[in-house]
Amino acid sequence: MAKQKKQPAKMAENRVGQGIALFWVMVFSGLGIVFIPPTMLILFAGLIPSLVAILLNTGRIGSIATMLAFNLAGIIPVIGILWDRGQTFNEAFRMLTDVYMWLAMFGGAGLAVFLSWAVPIVVFSASELQAKAMIAKLQKRRMKLVEEWGGQFVADMKDGASGR
Amino acid sequence: MGGAAHAQARSETTAVTHMLRLLDPKAPLWYRNISFSRNAIGMLMLEAFRQDNMEMKKSIAELFESGLLLNIAMTEFRDKRERRADWLPEASITGCQGYMKNGGELGYGLERCLYELSPETPCLSTLVLGSHVRNISEFIEVAEQKLLASNGHGNPFDRHAAAFIATKSRGLDKFLISLTLYPAGSVEHVLVELKLFAKLQALSHPGPLPGFAAWAEEMLKPVFLKIRSRLRREVVIQRFREARKSGDLGMILEATDLERQLAQDRREYEEALAAAGEADRLAIFLMNGTDARRAAAEGYGAWITSVLSVTALLASTILSVLYFME
Structure with a gap:
């Protein structure tokens, strides 16, 4: 009951948090478009994978945040290069025609998608291996006990298990 | 019904024994199918065992179990003190009555009475029979x-x-x-x-x-x-x-x-049973826990990916700043 009550409250909290984040994004975007339009051009172009992920709305906030972080990690060096070359629309468009720039920006997002898919599988595999090793150890221990205590032991174990 | 009839028959037999003793106080005692002098019950028992006469043994056992022999002895002691000489010692009769109470157990019963009342009797155990074992x-x-x-x-x-x-x-x-x-x-x-x-x-x-x-x-x-x-x-x-x-x-x-080994064995057996039961439960839990492990792996995976993403973002920012600010 308490858990059920908590869930709408948490959702409302999330909605407020998202609203605040959206507000700051709008402020930052507005200011960016006014003062650093070539940078904003590169930024919007580079953030396409993250925007697609947000629009798809998978419901996994963690994975969107991961995608955004990796995506930004790929975009920041490209923006650095833009600023290094003078931050003009001409330079920005030229960079957008460079496949390596796209590779840097989308590569981060691709890495995020790959890690989000692969890391849980790796963790699950490790967990399964550990569980199987533990089961084998327990079965070996059981066999040793049966060998030590004889056939009656198995019958008594079954009786004990059915008694429970 | 059968028990009441048996008790009545026994009372009648006892009454007959008493009557015969009163009619001829100096005569040997009679009880059912046996007749004996007052101090010769031990010899009578030996004879019964030698012949392996079940009826005789049964009658002698009844004499002790019912307390009839002790009753007659006490009556005669009371009437004439000198008659004690004709009888077995009173303690022997009382002792035999006690042995008959645990008649079913080893070391008691009619056999014990036999060796107590006639000490010269050799051991009649099957293993040593015929060897005249006396001590x-x-x-x-x-x-x-x-x-x-x-x-x-x-x-x-x-x-x-x-x-x-x-x-x-x-x-x-x-x-x-x-x-x-x-x-x-x-x-x-x-x-x-x-x-x-x-x-x-x-x-x-x-x-x-x-x-x-x-x-x-x-x-x-x-x-x-x-x-x-x-x-x-x-x-x-x-x-x-x-x-x-x-x-x-x-x-x-x-x-x-x-004794100690058996007690320890029992204790360790119980412990082993408990340990095996616990191991079984844990193994079943692990075998059925794939879905739970998958859900946990999802959670841990997301957390690890998040940490990696933040690290990558910080690293990218710091390295870019250091590189392009030169």
Whole structure:
């Protein structure tokens, strides 16, 4: 009951948090478009994978945040290069025609998608291996006990298990 | 109905005995199918056992069990003091009445009365029958020879042997009482029997008794099988084999220490059962836990990816700043 009550409250909290984040994004975007339009051009172009992920709305906030972080990690060096070359629309468009720039920006997002898919599988595999090793150890221990205590032991174990 | 008829028949028989005694006080006593002089009940019993006459034995047992013999003796003592000389000692009759109360147990019953009332009677145990055994030392010697010849197959503690030993030796009552507490063939019963013979060996025949050691092996075989742990059983049997060479029953009991071993075995068996049950439960939990592990892996995976993403973002920012600010 308490858990059920908590869930709408948490959702409302999330909605407020998202609203605040959206507000700051709008402020930052507005200011960016006014003062650093070539940078904003590169930024919007580079953030396409993250925007697609947000629009798809998978419901996994963690994975969107991961995608955004990796995506930004790929975009920041490209923006650095833009600023290094003078931050003009001409330079920005030229960079957008460079496949390596796209590779840097989308590569981060691709890495995020790959890690989000692969890391849980790796963790699950490790967990399964550990569980199987533990089961084998327990079965070996059981066999040793049966060998030590004889056939009656198995019958008594079954009786004990059915008694429970 | 049958019980009431039996009790009435018994009362009538008792009344007839009393009547006959009153009609001729000096005549031998009559009871059912037996007639005997007052101090010759021991001889009568010996005769009954020699002939293996069940009816006679039954009548004598009834005489003691019902208290009729003691009743007649007390009546005659009261009437004429000098008649005591004709009777067995009063203590002997009372003692026999007590032995008959535990008649079903080893070391008691009519056999005990026989050896108590006629001390010269040789032991009528099957194992030593015909060897005219008259004391414990002779009993041990003859039984040892017989057991050695049969490689331990024989019973040196049947009803006669038990009664004979109980009569001829003192201080063994605690063993006999212990025997009454446990059913024949139980581990405790076997161990008490062995302890009793170990005591007899120490008291009457301190030398080695390989025949009795072989008998002990036959007795202990089922006891060894009661030890559930294979390792413990092997160790105990090994210890027994080592101790058996000495022919000393006391040493065999001390080396095998069966009571403690059995108790420890029982305790460890319970512990092993609990451990195996716990292991089974854990194994089943792990086998059925794939979905739970998958869900946990999703959570851990997301957390690890998040940490990696933040690290990548910070690293990218710092490196870009350091590179392009130069």
